[in-house]
Amino acid sequence: MSLKRIDLLICCGSGCVSAGALKIKERFHEVLKEHNLTTEVNIIETGCMGPCDYGPVMVIYPEGIFYKKVSVDDVAEIVSEHFVKGRPVNRLMLQEEEKTFQAQKDVPFYQKQVKVALENCGYINPESLDEYIATGGYEALGTILTEMKPQDVINVIKESGLRGRGGGGFPTHIKWQMVHDNKADQKYIICNGDEGDPGAFMDRSLLEGDPHRILEGMMIAAYAMGASNGFFYIRAEYPLAIKRIKMAIEQAKELGLMGNNVFGSGFNFDAEVRTGAGAFVCGEEMALIHSIEGMRGNPTPKPPYPAVQGLWGKPTVVNNVETFGNIATIIRKGAAWFASMGTEKSKGTKVFALTGDVRNTGLVEVPMGITLRELIFDVGGGMIGDHKFKAVQLGGPSGGCLTVDHLDTSVDYESLKERGAMMGSGGVIVMNDEKCMVNVAKFFMEFCVEESCGKCSPCRIGLKQMLEILERITDGKGREGDIEELQRLGESINKLSLCGLGQTAPNPVLSTIRYFREEYESHIRDHSCANKVCLDLMHFNIDKERCIGCSLCARKCPTTCISGSREEKYTIHQIDCVKCGNCFDVCPVKAIDKIPGMHPEIAANRAQIAKAAQHYDD
Amino acid sequence: MYKEICAKYAPTKDNLIYILHEIQDSHPQHYISKDAVTAISEYLKVPENHIYGVLTFYSMYSTSPRGKNIIRLCESPPCYIKGSENILRKLKTILGVGVGETTKDGKFTLELCACLGVCGNAPVMMINEDVYGDLSEEKVEDIIEKVRGRS
Amino acid sequence: MKTLADLKKIREKAQEDMKLRGGNVRIKIVVGMGTSGIAMGAREVMKTFLEEIAARNLTDVLVTQTGEKGLSSMEPVVDLIEDGKTKVTYGNMNPDKVKKVVVEHIVNGRVVSDYVVATGN
Ligand SMILES: Cc1cc2nc3c(=O)[nH]c(=O)nc-3n(C[C@H](O)[C@H](O)[C@H](O)COP(=O)(O)O)c2cc1C
Ligand code: SF4
Ligand code: SF4
Ligand code: SF4
Ligand code: FES
Ligand code: FES
Numbered sequence: 001m002s003l004k005r006i007d008l009l010i011c012c013g014s015g016c017v018s019a020g021a022l023k024i025k026e027r028f029h030e031v032l033k034e035h036n037l038t039t040e041v042n043i044i045e046t047g048c049m050g051p052c053d054y055g056p057v058m059v060i061y062p063e064g065i066f067y068k069k070v071s072v073d074d075v076a077e078i079v080s081e082h083f084v085k086g087r088p089v090n091r092l093m094l095q096e097e098e099k100t101f102q103a104q105k106d107v108p109f110y111q112k113q114v115k116v117a118l119e120n121c122g123y124i125n126p127e128s129l130d131e132y133i134a135t136g137g138y139e140a141l142g143t144i145l146t147e148m149k150p151q152d153v154i155n156v157i158k159e160s161g162l163r164g165r166g167g168g169g170f171p172t173h174i175k176w177q178m179v180h181d182n183k184a185d186q187k188y189i190i191c192n193g194d195e196g197d198p199g200a201f202m203d204r205s206l207l208e209g210d211p212h213r214i215l216e217g218m219m220i221a222a223y224a225m226g227a228s229n230g231f232f233y234i235r236a237e238y239p240l241a242i243k244r245i246k247m248a249i250e251q252a253k254e255l256g257l258m259g260n261n262v263f264g265s266g267f268n269f270d271a272e273v274r275t276g277a278g279a280f281v282c283g284e285e286m287a288l289i290h291s292i293e294g295m296r297g298n299p300t301p302k303p304p305y306p307a308v309q310g311l312w313g314k315p316t317v318v319n320n321v322e323t324f325g326n327i328a329t330i331i332r333k334g335a336a337w338f339a340s341m342g343t344e345k346s347k348g349t350k351v352f353a354l355t356g357d358v359r360n361t362g363l364v365e366v367p368m369g370i371t372l373r374e375l376i377f378d379v380g381g382g383m384i385g386d387h388k389f390k391a392v393q394l395g396g397p398s399g400g401c402l403t404v405d406h407l408d409t410s411v412d413y414e415s416l417k418e419r420g421a422m423m424g425s426g427g428v429i430v431m432n433d434e435k436c437m438v439n440v441a442k443f444f445m446e447f448c449v450e451e452s453c454g455k456c457s458p459c460r461i462g463l464k465q466m467l468e469i470l471e472r473i474t475d476g477k478g479r480e481g482d483i484e485e486l487q488r489l490g491e492s493i494n495k496l497s498l499c500g501l502g503q504t505a506p507n508p509v510l511s512t513i514r515y516f517r518e519e520y521e522s523h524i525r526d527h528s529c530a531n532k533v534c535l536d537l538m539h540f541n542i543d544k545e546r547c548i549g550c551s552l553c554a555r556k557c558p559t560t561c562i563s564g565s566r567e568e569k570y571t572i573h574q575i576d577c578v579k580c581g582n583c584f585d586v587c588p589v590k591a592i593d594k595i596p597g598m599h600p601e602i603a604a605n606r607a608q609i610a611k612a613a614q615h616y617d618d
Numbered sequence: 619m620y621k622e623i624c625a626k627y628a629p630t631k632d633n634l635i636y637i638l639h640e641i642q643d644s645h646p647q648h649y650i651s652k653d654a655v656t657a658i659s660e661y662l663k664v665p666e667n668h669i670y671g672v673l674t675f676y677s678m679y680s681t682s683p684r685g686k687n688i689i690r691l692c693e694s695p696p697c698y699i700k701g702s703e704n705i706l707r708k709l710k711t712i713l714g715v716g717v718g719e720t721t722k723d724g725k726f727t728l729e730l731c732a733c734l735g736v737c738g739n740a741p742v743m744m745i746n747e748d749v750y751g752d753l754s755e756e757k758v759e760d761i762i763e764k765v766r767g768r769s
Numbered sequence: 770m771k772t773l774a775d776l777k778k779i780r781e782k783a784q785e786d787m788k789l790r791g792g793n794v795r796i797k798i799v800v801g802m803g804t805s806g807i808a809m810g811a812r813e814v815m816k817t818f819l820e821e822i823a824a825r826n827l828t829d830v831l832v833t834q835t836g837e838k839g840l841s842s843m844e845p846v847v848d849l850i851e852d853g854k855t856k857v858t859y860g861n862m863n864p865d866k867v868k869k870v871v872v873e874h875i876v877n878g879r880v881v882s883d884y885v886v887a888t889g890n
Contacts, residue, residue: 002823003819003820003823005789005815005834006789006833014735014736015736015738015739018752019739055738061789061790062790062831062833063833085834086801086833086834086835086836087802130786133779134787139773139780142772142773196733198732199694199695199696199737237731255770255779256771263772263773274632274635275635275639276635277635277638277639278731279676280732294632294635295631295672296672296675297675353737353738354738355740357699361737361740362738393695427696429696429699435699440695447694447695451732453675
């Protein structure tokens with residue numbers, strides 16, 4: 001007999017867990033016991049609800065009340081006020097411009113979102129197969145197995161216009177068709193959960209928050225192409241995702257949704273989980289296949305494509321997690337429904353991870369064709385603080401950045417590509433006007449150099465050369481012609497590299513040169529970083545008018561390069577300054593400024609050293 | 619000990635990655651020793667240099683001893699934008715070690731890593747399997763204290 | 770589990786367990802749980818509702834609570850909100866009256882006019 005009257009959904013996605021959600025859950029158990037309410041309240045751990053930045057977040061049904069940034073100390077009040085007396089705690093609700101948003105559905109963050117792949121994420125208990133079934137789960141699988149031929153399934157996916165969500169945007173039905181048409185004694189299906197793009201957490205959230213959906217999608221695909229074995233390749237950094245998928249597989253087997261003769265249709269299927277070990281390139285499908293085989297995860301040239309010769313030489317389809325996340329819903333609601341969303345060539349919705357200087361960082365799903373402005377300013381809530389929007393990096397280290405001028409661009413595969421960015425897997429890194437674009441490009445390049453597998457020289461050597469040039473530019477040693485050299489290298493690396501990593505790695509540099517060329521120029525020509533990010537191209541200065549001579553900065557300086565007296569005031573000896581910023585932080589009267597540009601003394605000193613070196617060479 | 623771990627897996631090459639993971643995780647110093655490689659090589663009947671090839675390819679494996687707790691601070695751009703540099707500085711000060719080094723008491727090894735997929739709560743670090751987000755310098759101090767106390 | 774019909778059975782049962790999260794709700798019972806309501810026995814009233822509903826396996830009825838209702842002379846106060854009908858407010862409730870309301874109003878659809886203290890908003 002159930003006396004439950006409240007469903008307390010606590011987000012236990014990795015974001016909220018990293019912000020302390022598990023301690024809050026424990027506390028709820030304690031307090032409910034104290035109040036004798038354990039029979040009346042269900043505590044449900046869900047996957048990511050989306051607005052990770054508000055974490056830990058929770059939603060309380062039946063009212064659907066949304067609380068954010070909950071701490072352990074708030075639990076007692078929620079129980080005694082909300083659960084016992086029915087008075088929701090206003091101060092924990094989202095408040096913006098004097099408005100309080102009570103219900104989750106009213107929170108602005110959710111307004112322009114349309115959830116397909118994320119439909120259940122943050123709404124159901126991911127460890128409960130029953131809850132997945134309650135939302136219509138496995139109905140699509142049952143329907144296709146009992147009523148449709150494999151070719152019919154492929155046709156539905158074709159009509160829906162679904163394209164791969166793993167970065168390339170390759171039409172899903174084409175791959176399926178190829179493997180379907182290939183006769184072989186064994187075929188494999190692989191779910192690519194290697195998600196390594198910095199700034200991406202769509203796949204992790206899906207695997208953690210709604211694992212059965214991904215499993216069902218994989219099984220539908222397996223049936224369509226005639227595969228009886230599947231692998232989930234999930235990066236080792238995602239232990240919770242691994243655990244959840246393993247659990248889903250067990251549950252599905254137990255209920256007979258997986259295994260032999262599913263739905264009495266003669267369809268047999270088994271799946272297992274494989275993990276990576278920290279190599280970004282293993283997200284590339286051939287590298288991934290080699291990694292599963294127990295080898296180094298090096299990409300190999302295509303053709304042969306995996307659809308012809310994949311895992312252990314058998315026809316194989318590799319699909320992204322989110323791609324699978326759309327399949328069951330397309331089958332249930334129909335291709336026409338899916339195709340009614342989005343643009344002409346990019347159908348449906350896309351999940352994005354908003355990060356960086358935007359207010360609502362987190363996980364969102366929007367219809368394709370939404371503008372960048374809507375995505376960043378309406379869903380994302382605009383910029384943090386009083387800062388202005390400067391740029392957005394789409395598609396991670398393979399993508400490019402776009403600027404204020406592109407805010408009205410439609411978010412779809414083609415429009416983004418035309419402008420030098422790309423959809424990628426869905427990472428959206430928003431940057432404010434304090435960022436230095438040369439520095440950002442250097443950072444992405446560092447990532448690619450570190451992750452290059454070294455198999456082919458354009459990528460292994462070329463990227464390193466690009467990084468060296470970027471480093472000398474940000475160190476104040478840039479030369480005339482460096483920009484052109486970067487462009488030249490970038491273009492040839494793009495043409496000559498074996499796999500997507502090398503081919504796309506120059507993109508962040510090329511796109512920042514395209515849209516922020518003047519920043520590169522001032523770094524090189526004026527030795528100045530306007531945003532005072534590149535330490536060699538800025539300096540600290542004590543304003544004697546404001547300095548009160550307290551000597552605090554001098555005492556905190558690690559290189560003791562500040563000297564002076566109460567009367568004379570203090571000065572920095574620029575040559576010895578290591579730009580640690582301690583003085584800037586400690587000055588009680590804020591008498592120290594960060595100033596763009598290399599200090600003249602340093603410039604003179606460097607020139608002298610260079611001259612001496614030349615002398616020595618001669 | 620290595621033999622027992624190997625025996626949990628079928629002796630096929632595709633299990634190499636799992637065996638390596640488990641051997642590393644179960645070693646108190648979180649690394650894969652020469653002896654371990656020899657044991658795996660015998661079990662899977664693959665040459666040692668193949669194993670080293672795989673071992674060195676993946677960044678999560680270590681061939682030298684490490685601390686009891688592995689701290690992995692994310693150095694990818696979204697975390698960098700949110701100030702991971704300050705966190706790194708703080709960690710170095712508290713622990714008194716540089717990146718890749720282990721504290722004298724053997725309790726912590728400090729490492730940098732690529733995006734952990736928790737960038738909504740940047741900056742982020744992982745200590746063993748636990749993720750800590752929304753880091754600030756004060757928070758880091760607290761977390762390290764707690765973990766130190768536990769081990 | 771072998772057929773779509775089997776799956777449907779599991780689904781229906783599972784949906785029932787998730788009914789608090791929206792969906793198939795015919796009648797919503799809102800118990801006033803302000804300080805004076807609690808003092809007058811609102812918790813007992815709510816508990817009786819929960820027990821009666823569970824005992825009768827009424828799957829489309831939801832019990833929730835709210836704060837002070839400004840009818841303190843008639844506490845405990847309970848609203849019955851039914852899709853497409855005017856709201857009915859019962860006052861001076863106690864466990865016996867609750868049992869009667871469940872049988873009459875919720876099961877048989879007949880308002881217990883003796884206990885009604887207000888209708889509409
Ligand atoms: C360096 C590199 C890394 C990649 N990482 C991923 C990844 O983490 N996840 C993913 O789904 N696809 C990744 N891809 C793309 C895959 O090779 C493949 O195209 C994709 O998994 C196909 O799935 P889809 O058609 O469903 O998008 C990567 C490609 C390259 C070149
Ligand atoms: S492009 Fe780079 S990552 Fe790809 S195979 Fe060549 S070296 Fe390896
Ligand atoms: S930035 Fe650091 S090194 Fe430079 S003057 Fe200030 S305290 Fe000294
Ligand atoms: S801390 Fe500030 S006020 Fe004090 S000596 Fe340094 S610059 Fe002057
Ligand atoms: S993890 Fe909780 S909202 Fe994303
Ligand atoms: S960038 Fe640090 S967790 Fe993603």
